[in-house]
Amino acid sequence: MEKLTPIYDLAHEFSEATAESIFLTGKAGTGKTTFLKNLRNNTRKQIAITAPTGVAAINAEGVTLHSFFQLPFTPFVPTPAGRHNLLEKAKISGIKRKIYRELDILVIDEISMVRADILDAIDTILRHHRFRPNDPFGGVQVIYIGDLYQLPPVALSEEWKVLEPYYASPFFFHSQVVQQQQPIYVELDKIFRQKNADFIRLLNEVRNNKLTEYGFNLLKSRYQPDFKLEDHEDYIVLTTHNAKANSINSEEMSKISGKIHQFKATIKGDFPERNYPNDAVLELKVGAKVMFIANDNNYPRLYFNGKIGVITEIDELGIHVACEDVDEILVSLEVWRNIRYTVNKTNGQIEEEELGSFTQFPLRLAWAITIHKSQGLTFDKAIIDAESAFSSGQVYVALSRCRSLEGIALTSPIYRESLEINKCVVKYAENKLPTDTLTQKLNSAKLKYTEHLLESVFDFKFAIGLLNSFLSLAKKNSKSINEEGKNHIEKLHQSVQDLKSVADKFIIQLQYLSQQHNPVKIEERIGAASDYFVTQLKEIIITSTHSPAEIYNSEVAKEYKETLKMVFTELSLKKHLIAGIKNDFSIEKYHQLKDNFKIPRFTIKFQDPFMQEDADKMPDDYPNVRKNSIGKIPSPNLTLELYRKGMSVEEMMETRKLAQATVEGHLLKFIATGEVARSFFIDDEQAELVIKLLDLGETTGAIFSAMEGNLTYNQIRAVKLLWETTKE
Secondary structure, eight states, X not given: OOOOOHHHHHHHHHHHHOOOOEEEEESTTSSHHHHHXXXXXXXXXXXXXXXXXXXXXXXXXXXXXXXXXXXOSSOOOOSHHHHHXXXXXXXXXXXXXXXXXXXXXXXXXXXXXXXXXXXXXXXXXXXXXXXXXXXXXGGOEEEEEOOTTXXXXXXXXXXXXXXXXXXXXXXXXXXXXHHHSOOEEEEEOOOSSOOOHHHHHHHHHXXXXXXXXXXHHXXXXXXXXXXXXXXXXXXXXXXXXXXXXXXXXXXXXXTSOSOOEEEEXXXXXXXXGGGOSSOSEEEEOTTOEEEEOSOOOSSSOOOOTTOEEEEEEEETTEEEEEESSOSOEEEOOEEEEEEXXXXXXXXXXXXXXXXXXXXXXXXXXXXXXXTGGGTTOOBSSEEEXXXXXXXXXXXXXXXXXXXXXXXXXXXXXXXXXXXXXXXXXXXXXXXXXXXXXXXXXXXHHHHHHHHHHHHHHTOOHHHHHHHHXXXXXXXXXXXXXXXXXXXXXXXXXXXXXXXXXXXXXXXXXXXXXXXXXXXXXXXXXXXXXXXXXXXXXXXHHHHHHEEEEEBOOHXXXXXXXXXXXXXXXXXXXXHHHHHHTSSOOOHHXXXXXXXXXXXXXXXXXXXXXXXXXXXXXXXXXOTTOOOOOTTSOOHXXXXXXXXXXXXXXXXXXXXXXXXXXXXXXXXXXXXXXXXXXXXXXXXXXXXXXXXXXXXXXXXXXXXXXHTXXXXXXXXXXXXXXXXXXXXX
């Protein structure tokens, strides 16, 4: 591809160096796909790529909007009742919630097909799960990519009856969230596909609903009703319906004598049939006209998505294709991946997980293709049969697939009404900004983003949101948690709330100093604040892991621990960031700290309600609770037997259905007797360090604090128990 343009560079900087949402558009062939690929591969931010359909998601190497946000397929009504209903019915898993909370950028590809109410539903979900009800998309930067002059969103008449009272049109830009937060309109302006000045001008006239008489006559000059495919083998037919495209391909294939070769796709794991990017069984012959449906990943690149050629040979090496500019291309297999997003347990970063793959030759019969499937493709020569065009923009899509006016043959007449572009699309395009204005906005947005990141380090809204949900859990399950446990949650909440109050005042100070353009004073204040907040956070983190809770329901215990771990992780990240920026803050430094963060090992100590000595505390109306009875083997001894069998802590937890703290508590009883090895808990090098601190008279709590979360209480206890026997 030719050198990219200043507008392209501006779009990249807006996405990377600001928090501004952008609408990235441009005529067909201006590099939108290239932009998305570069963003995906190079961004330092936590990113998720989505699209409205399965095939579009696979091609963008992302996931569908409906699966990522667990959206219903019914219309979403943007009212308080509609939002409540959506949040109540959406089955959002714990992993999904973590992904939403980590997300920096949400990319929505093929935005032209996304209906307004879907965006408002996504906005509702992100605001709720990120605990930021007043921020559009919960503070996530959204990058909308697509060409509104192409296929519009689908709104069936019965659906539109429900939605019409709330939306001016089905297009994404009429969603309530976009009306609240308008994205910066960035249009890529260099056309890599078309070169002919008259043709470029004609396409612009169609896009802007300003078709001149000269332009219309130019288009009519390409009307050739007697133009036959069989006389022009280097052309492809663009038609409106699948049935017609399939019929043409079948008919032309049958004219070729010779053997039909079948190529069966290799499908691994989870890859739904509706998302197959090509035929599961591809039938080809030597002499067949084919089209590449992927870009060549090798260098030099011999083909691109939409390049047409003819099969010259099929042998043990593979499929050989000749094109107008290349005598022979030995086609390699292409792999498409079905992915989902997950969270790395070590550092909390968003990662891709491959669910399945589809491997097939990237070829499709190419005597004919539908206009719908031609989106994103480029053709040198095309026969356009658009007589039955059924949506605005369809004729424009067909025309804009072509490199030149001379390469177009119209076999059906073109009428002005079939070229009409939706008026609200044309009006929205007036939001396009000149390059100079975009540059000015970028410079101010960069400064704002630096300030935003700095303030976000001291923003405890998310931690308070987690603790509010923790309080709700305790209130909802009041009978299942003892009073001490509930008091512990309230104490945590109050501690973080107090810290948030101080942080909120500090953020106001930072904003004032920023307005005064006083970087030296800002640096001084950050240094002093860092020491204070790190000290406070250390104490709160230690408190969070030392819970006096007794929980009499296994499901509640699981949710309790998961929520407490999220609080622990969020506060540990805050401590890591605040300590890291003490002497230096920049966007680069922030991303380095985020990249280097490792979630400290989390163990929670709360009382085991299943132990013999606690059995009398459990209410009789909890049937799921197992109570030991006199004469049975004590619970710690049962765990010891599993240890002797060589099980790990995780295996013991699964076998006995006990919490990690309980299993470790059982085993600690046998450290002093020598029945459980100290090395099961901690390696010798770490143990020696703990012993030195014990010899100096340090307490368990002091040692834990000194280790800053790198050792757990139980690891320290394992050393201390054995150390005490040597002192006796």
